[in-house]
Amino acid sequence: MRLLHATKWHMADFLSDDVTPQYAILSHTWGLDEVTYHDWRNLSFSDVKLKAGCAKILACREQAVRDGLEWVWVDTCCIDKSSSAELTEAINSMFRWYKNAAVCHVVLSDVEAASDQAVLEERMSKSRWFTRGWTLQELLAPAPEKLIFYSKEWTRLGSKLDFADIVSSITRINKQYLQGQDLRHASVAQKMSWAALRQTSRLEDVAYCLLGLFDINMPMIYGEGNRAFIRLQEAIMTSTPDDHSLFAW
Numbered sequence: 001m002r003l004l005h006a007t008k009w010h011m012a013d014f015l016s017d018d019v020t021p022q023y024a025i026l027s028h029t030w031g032l033d034e035v036t037y038h039d040w041r042n043l044s045f046s047d048v049k050l051k052a053g054c055a056k057i058l059a060c061r062e063q064a065v066r067d068g069l070e071w072v073w074v075d076t077c078c079i080d081k082s083s084s085a086e087l088t089e090a091i092n093s094m095f096r097w098y099k100n101a102a103v104c105h106v107v108l109s110d111v112e113a114a115s116d117q118a119v120l121e122e123r124m125s126k127s128r129w130f131t132r133g134w135t136l137q138e139l140l141a142p143a144p145e146k147l148i149f150y151s152k153e154w155t156r157l158g159s160k161l162d163f164a165d166i167v168s169s170i171t172r173i174n175k176q177y178l179q180g181q182d183l184r185h186a187s188v189a190q191k192m193s194w195a196a197l198r199q200t201s202r203l204e205d206v207a208y209c210l211l212g213l214f215d216i217n218m219p220m221i222y223g224e225g226n227r228a229f230i231r232l233q234e235a236i237m238t239s240t241p242d243d244h245s246l247f248a249w
Helices: 036-043 054-066 083-098 117-125 136-138 164-171 188-195 227-239
Strands: 003-007 011-013 022-026 069-075 103-107 148-151 156-159
Touching: 022 054, 022 156, 036 103, 054 069, 054 188, 083 136, 103 136, 136 164, 136 188
Parallel strands: 022 069, 022 103, 103 148
Antiparallel strands: 003 011, 003 069, 148 156
């Protein structure tokens, strides 16, 4: 796992969970001008700051420092996506990384803070974050009290536990799973229903974004199209032979 230091301009690789320090992790929706691994490695700080995606990385680092943490993980810049091996390892590890994080900062980039709770919840219900495929596991993996929602201004809104009712209404995920219930109690069909209305930019990611939710490991083959989802279904049937709800789905 590659982490970004919260105050210094460097990254470090940690090869196993037992040597990985505590870290904050960012959950967000991608924009058009994200900071990549190669940007962070090769560009000057002044050049990186010109990219729109830099603001949330800096905000995440600043919040991590306030939380007493020295390290952060941000998918845009902590994965070398030019390496297929590294990308495969990262995607297969991502659920665990979100689960193990000391805190998960969810920035809702299209939600303004509001003092009125009803107004805030109405704004949250329209957020793009709740419609994306990858953010499903990012919502479910962290402990309820460790996932913190922030507005686009980086105002703290509350935890997953605080918003369990409205998030359940938005996502159609049973509230107990937002409050810490073991996801293994959810059937295959239930999990598939949670993902049904979500979208991904690449066709294969419809399958790849669900690997952690089903505790499946698969190689990434971008370009395989719908075959990715077929492979996922085959792997699910192998790993959960007593759960036939997939056929009902």
